[in-house]
Amino acid sequence: MDNNMINQDVAEFSKRIEHLLQVNPNKRILRFEYKGQIFWLKQPEKLRGIWNLLKPNPQKAFVRETVILQRFMQMGAPVPKLVLSGEHFFVLEDGGLTIADWLEDPQLSEARKMQILRDAVQALIDLHHCGFVHGRPALRDMTWKAGKVFFIDFESHSRSQNLLRKQVCDGLIFIHSLGRSKVLSDKQMRAAVDYYAQHCEAKIWQKIIDFIAKWRWLYRFLLMFKPIAKTDLIAIYRVFEHILPDLRKTLSRGSRHS
Incomplete structure (x- = not known):
């Protein structure tokens, strides 16, 4: 597969993620299929009421989880492959x-x-x-x-x-x-x-x-x-x-x- 095809596929996949984020703003974990393969989209928790006091910074916790995943992948730990990530989301390959x-x-x-x-x-x-x-x-x-x-x-x-x-x-x-x-x-x-x-x-x-x-x-x-x-x-x-x-x-x- 040449670089143009790879870039095109990444752009198409990213567009799919953008759409899923738009239509599922409050869905913390979402299972979806792309070209016959299963992926999982994860977002920070959206807290309400007393949970804002019990878990005061879900975004910080989410960033920490993303960093841990990236670090563990680099070290060869048995974690699902991190396919794509941003400030408010990440996507993992399905691990069963x-x-x-x-x-x-x-x-x-x-x-x-x-x-x-x-x-x-x-x-x-x-x-x-x-x-x-x-x-x-x-x-x-x-x-x-x-x-x-x-x-x-x-x-x-x-x-x-x-x-x-x-x-x-x-x-x-x-x-x-x-x-x-x-x-x-x-x-x-x-x-x-x-x-x-x-x-x-x-x-x-x-x-x-x-x-x-x-x-x-x-x-x-x-x-x-x-x-x-x-x-x-x-x-x-x-x-x-x-x-x-x-x-x-x-x-x-x-x-x-x-």
Whole structure:
């Protein structure tokens, strides 16, 4: 393809984006098709009422997200391709359905779902191995397409400052998102947590165990609310219940060697 054709296609694509922005001024995220390919158009949040106080500068947050995407693309992190961006928008290539959507698909076999979930766990491990941090790697912030996992909606871009602590937080948030899933059985969640524990960096998993050890008193306290617990609290129970066995193993090994 010569340069004239490339420039013409870019101009045509840009014109399409301008039109979409004009007719969808309040649509934060928009899925659209262009020449048989799926793209996602994202704009800053349009806040109203009390949200203007709770999230005072959505434009600043949006610019930060764009910068993080550009930086992570340059570093080779697993993020969707940033096709076009401006002050008030950016366009990404489609990276597939979110992991949460795949797991909730009734047409997908359980074996296929577990493979996708394992791909997601491995992707988080690989992300940390490369020195990256996501900041909120929940199942809804990871997509899967043709065997490849992409991360979206990054909350952090640090590669050095407090890296271990942030990676531990990533691990806990990811496990919490497993616990929030209403379609993942305890057995499936246990398999995902076990895989993460066995393949992530040992120091990350040890810090996660240390965190659970420090706060297990809170778990015991929260148990009294179990009969009336909703999604987020149930997820907290499941986090503790799937990591406490590893803590007990650690304590048992320590007592045998003392």
